[in-house]
Amino acid sequence: MRTGTVLALGLLLSACGGQVATDQNAASSADEQAGPAKWNDRTRGQLRQAIDARTAHGLDHMTFDVPGGDDGATQAALRFAAALARGATDPTKLYEVYAVPRPSPDLKAGLAAALRSGDLTQWLNGLAPQDANYRRLSDAYVKLKQQPQDADVKIAGTGEAIKPGATDPRLPAITRELVILDYLTPDAAQGNSYTPQIADAVRRMQADYGMKPDGIIGSDALAILNMSNADRARAIAVAMERLRWLERTPPATRIDVNIAAARLSYWRDGKIVDSRKVVVGEPDAETPQLGSPIYRLVANPTWTVPRSIQEKELAKKGAAYLKANNMVWKDGWIVQQPGPKNSLGLVKFDMLNDHAIYLHDTPAKALFGLVQRQRSHGCVRVEDALGFAEMLAKDEGVSDAWHKARETGDEAFVKLPRQIPVRLLYQTVLFDDGGEPIVRNDPYGWDDRVGAALGFKAGKALRVQSGATDVGP
Structure with missing residues (x-):
């Protein structure tokens, strides 16, 4: 998608004094010389052809009518363009929490430019994700749709x-x-x-x-x-929609957590340098889909028990339980002191968000050996979290400060010189070693609402039944 290049150019020019106004005027003048943005038979045909080919995007269960008149064609074009560029559905309306950064291209300006050039096809083709995974999903979906029903x-x-x-x-x-x-x-x-x-x-x-x-x-x-093939097709269409929700050029250095698969991927300068298992929220205590950066490492963390866990799971516990787990009352809250029994383990990866969600260590190491690792109260537990913290500290140049913080045995904070973006995503379609998409289970049943919004019939809602095994976050 070219909007990122245009944005970068605009930011560059804005640092050069009055040059912005000159270039904007020049662009406006060029647009006027190119003539007004009008529909004609050719561009109408291109729009209809693109909409007719929407199966390639898993959007064939939705209708995008092109009514008569220029206004109707414009509205249809903008609606279809938005489906490709940002998704046909709005995740903030489908989920109580969805705060992963999304693309926001200027579709009206893009449509106007495409109409002036007489080439809607090129513009529309560039709106959907252009990466290899999206193409593989598209190919797999088209292949499934081409199979006769009795071939299932x-x-x-x-x-x-x-x-x-x-x-x-x-x-x-x-x-x-x-x-x-x-x-x-x-x-x-x-x-x-x-x-x-x-x-x-x-x-x-x-x-x-x-x-x-x-x-x-x-x-x-x-x-x-x-x-069935219908189940697979629905899952793949949902996977494409979820990719359309995401910004096209994510930060080159970032941490992506696939909540559905309970796995973490650490990207450094555009390449995956580490992947490991995580434990995420159990059904009914789901880990939300968030974009939220890690801004500091916490060595030997304390844990202030949330009211929900305190009231539901610790209310009937006596003083002996609190003492055995190194917990004390402090200002009306139960606080677990640093140590090997602490529910946050020996390191916490502090994140900036309003939902008290973060990554952390855990003393419950056995959970990483499970297939379905939806076992926490919503936060993300990281396999070999100390090793991961060591990796981040080294990459960010704060190894010495991190080692000193750990050696104190008390809670200590190490601020990162730059924040590391984290995206908590939900994808039920993964790729095998050959790059072919494989459909995994939907532990939260979260694909159902997306599939329904895309026009698919209800799938089989087989949610994981886990039950949190400890009181940790």
Whole structure:
């Protein structure tokens, strides 16, 4: 998208005194010489052609009528352009909290320029994300839509449950889905044999979804594994919409957390330099979709227990529990002192937001071994958080200050010389080693509202059933 280049040029010129007015006048004069922005048969045809090709963006379940008259064509063009440039839906209306930076191109100016040049096609084609992931999603969606309905491959529900130790022709398809969902490693598939290793994977999946973990593959387990092409297409269309919500040129150095997959990616100068597991909010205590920077590292943090946790989970605990967990009353609040039992662990990554959301360490290391890591009260727990803090401190040139802060044993703060942007995102479609999109589970059921807003029929809402395992944030 070229709007970023135009913006950068404008900022550069604004630092040069009166040059801005001169260039603006020159641009206005050039526009006038090019003639007024008017519709004609050619540009109307380009608009209709672009709208007819909206399947490539997963927008084929929405209508974008082009009524007669210039005003109607303008409104239709702006609506379709907005769908490509910012998303066909508004995440701030779909979610109670959505504060990830979004693109804001001047679509009216863009349309006017396109009409003057007589080339709407080039302008519209440049509005959607241009990255490889978006193209892969688009290709996958178009391919699914081109398949005949009877080509949908399903794991047959024969009425016969599959018990551990059995052989069944459905096992290869079942194990393939277990691998995609991260419950099974690719080398564990054993043809038609239902091995103990596969049974363990099924039990873990059943437990995550609130089923009896007996390893028996019946109708309930198949409901999770048996994703139709329609389900996949809907998930991919939602994934494209979520990418359209995002600014096209994110900060080159940043931290992205995929809440749905419970994974963190650390970008440095435009490249991923680290990726690790995280634990995020359980359903009903969801980690919100935020854009919020880390501005300091906190060594040996204290934890002031939020009122919600204090009232719901600690109200019935006695003084012995508080003492055993190094908690004290301070000014009407329960405060957990620094130490190995502290729910924030040994480091907190302080962030700037109004929702008390941040990244931190945790003493509950076993949670990182789970597949579904939606287990916290909303904050993000980082695997090997001390190692990650060491990495950030080194990259930001504050290693010495960080080491000194840790050695005190008391709560100590190390301000970063520059803030590191963090984006808490939600994506249920990932990419395999070959770059092909694979549809994962939707632990919060958050794809439902986006899919419905895009015109899709309701999907299967199979939410993770976790239950927080400790009182930590």
